[in-house]
Amino acid sequence: MTSPELELDGLRRRYGTVTALDGLTFGVPAGQVFGFLGPNGAGKTTTMRAIFGVAALDAGEIRWRSRPVGEAARRTFGYMPEERGLYPAMELFDQVEYFALLHGMDAPAAASAAKHWIDRLGLSGREGTRIDALSHGNQQRAQLAVALVHDPELLVLDEPFSGLDPGGIDDMSSILRERAAAGVTVLFSSHQLDLVEDICEAVAIIHHGRLVVSGPVAELRRGDRPRLAVRVSGDTAAAWAAGLGETSGTVDAVRADGTAEISITSSADSQAILDRARAAGTVEHFAYEDRSLSEVFRRATGASVGQAEAEHAAASMASGVTTGARR
Numbered sequence: 619m620t621s622p623e624l625e626l627d628g629l630r631r632r633y634g635t636v637t638a639l640d641g642l643t644f645g646v647p648a649g650q651v652f653g654f655l656g657p658n659g660a661g662k663t664t665t666m667r668a669i670f671g672v673a674a675l676d677a678g679e680i681r682w683r684s685r686p687v688g689e690a691a692r693r694t695f696g697y698m699p700e701e702r703g704l705y706p707a708m709e710l711f712d713q714v715e716y717f718a719l720l721h722g723m724d725a726p727a728a729a730s731a732a733k734h735w736i737d738r739l740g741l742s743g744r745e746g747t748r749i750d751a752l753s754h755g756n757q758q759r760a761q762l763a764v765a766l767v768h769d770p771e772l773l774v775l776d777e778p779f780s781g782l783d784p785g786g787i788d789d790m791s792s793i794l795r796e797r798a799a800a801g802v803t804v805l806f807s808s809h810q811l812d813l814v815e816d817i818c819e820a821v822a823i824i825h826h827g828r829l830v831v832s833g834p835v836a837e838l839r840r841g842d843r844p845r846l847a848v849r850v851s852g853d854t855a856a857a858w859a860a861g862l863g864e865t866s867g868t869v870d871a872v873r874a875d876g877t878a879e880i881s882i883t884s885s886a887d888s889q890a891i892l893d894r895a896r897a898a899g900t901v902e903h904f905a906y907e908d909r910s911l912s913e914v915f916r917r918a919t920g921a922s923v924g925q926a927e928a929e930h931a932a933a934s935m936a937s938g939v940t941t942g943a944r945r
């Protein structure tokens with residue numbers, strides 16, 4: 619893996635009796651789309667706010683290209699905060715151009731960049747619309763335009779997909795990929811793990827303010843112990859798999875159709891497992907399969923992903939924010 623461009627090192631933050639960050643450490647490699655995951659309250663927003671100096675740290679250091687992050691570096695970063703920081707009464711074009719000027723661009727460059735990103739985000743024709751007259755999804759697009767307008771080297775987005783329709787999700791995904799391909803380091807949080815699985819090269823999963831797992835998505839899905847999925851015709855309880863331990867296989871779960879999900883040690887003899895299944899009946903399915911990112915998350919945090927998503931949806935409804943559901 620490439621060496622990290624953004625390093626979060628031993629971050630600690632308490633709010634009264636609540637420990638938001640408890641020694642959080644991980645790195646984000648250059649030019650990747652990197653997913654930042656964790657259950658509600660894990661510390662993701664606090665971390666992102668700390669990168670921008672909006673949340674103070676009790677301890678720890680954030681480094682960009684091996685140097686502690688300061689205001690000069692932050693001017694080269696783009697941020698899409700969870701609370702969305704646009705001026706409701708300002709017109710779209712003025713808003714985007716204003717942020718470009720704030721980041722030090724001269725007037726012609728700011729106007730041209732504002733036009734470029736408004737067009738790229740499918741908002742052309744709405745340049746004179748007030749922010750508060752835009753739909754929720756279009757406000758998200760406007761917020762992304764603001765984060766991108768000064769061509770940042772690091773892009774940090776707090777739940778950028780929440781509330782977007784399928785077209786908005788596709789546009790957001792392709793822009794994040796495109797920016798990463800152009801060398802930008804992209805860090806974003808999301809609870810939509812199937813989406814994260816599709817677009818991220820690597821992820822960090824945090825829980826209670828600490829890192830629990832990080833690495834390339836493909837490696838995490840493969841895991842230390844490969845998974846075999848095996849189904850024997852008519853055996854919906856996968857009774858054939860009883861006693862598999864002798865072959866170094868462990869049945870993790872049995873699906874409704876009788877497919878046994880078997881974790882095996884690398885030294886396990888998959889042929890011995892196949893022989894055992896064939897001895898019990900017709901083998902309808904026998905294949906190595908990667909785990910889903912949802913399962914990796916569930917195992918890492920000890921939480922049901924369904925529960926995490928439900929909690930997030932409830933929290934979003936309470937705050938009046940719509941949660942985007944991908945399926």
Ligand SMILES: Nc1ncnc2c1ncn2[C@@H]1O[C@H](COP(=O)(O)OP(=O)(O)OP(=O)(O)O)[C@@H](O)[C@H]1O
Binds near residue numbers: 633637656658661664
């Ligand atoms: N300003 C604050 N004052 C008091 N407590 C706070 C503050 N900000 C965050 N916390 C607490 O710190 C913990 C981490 O919160 P944070 O918002 O960083 O989590 P998160 O991972 O972004 O959660 P979510 O997925 O729900 O957005 C939570 O327990 C939260 O209540």
